[in-house]
Amino acid sequence: MLHHISLGACDIERAATFYDAALRPLGYVRVWTDLRPGEQEQAVGYGPPGAGDRLAIKQVSSPLPWIPGFHVAFSAPGRASVDAFHAAALAAGGVDNGRPGLRPDYGEHYYAAFVMDPEGHRLEAVCRTSE
Template identity: 65%
Template sequence: MIHHLSLGVTDIERAAAFYDAALAPLGYVRVWSDLRPGEPNQAAGYGIPGGGDTLALKHRPERHQPPGPGFHLAFSAPDPHAVEEFYRAALRHGAKDNGAPGLRAHYGPRYFAAFVVDPDGHKLEAVFNGER
């Protein structure tokens, strides 16, 4: 249904380093980038290796607001260990904890997830919802 989603970020280099680290454990990589320090309209895209982007970061240095209550972006994880690695990498790169890795039985019997808020205030989740 969704081709890609774009997020505005105030510091594109910081954001790219954050998403490089946080998404790697989930199997996602930077598939393209247009980073030109000091210039306008910089961006980077993330997806599966060899594919197109499903997440784009757009440099928006002006003051911005992340999406409001109710919005968060959930990334699929291949297993619970990847959820834990996502969480640790995100925190090491400036995220705020918004829910440590663990089973969320109220979402489903195998719903293992972690929640963080990225350096620009975007709410993120990594989730594994399959057999262990």
């Protein structure tokens, strides 16, 4: 249904560094870059290697308000990738918002981890395999 989603970041270079690290374990990479230090309207895009972006991070001048219930969930190929996403996100400046583990209330085999990026966006990595 969705082609891509965009999130705002006041510090675009910090955001790019965070998403480079956090999305790598899930198999997503930076697929385009428009970074011009000191200039406005910078952005980066992430998606599967060789494909278009599914997530764009765009520079904004002021923090966006927190939206209750909003988060972005990324598909993970397996539980080890969920674990690695969580660890990489924390190492890159993210905040723990739910350690990796099964979430039986969300569905059978639902394995997920939750973090907040340095801008406060809530992120999830999830797989539904029976590993």
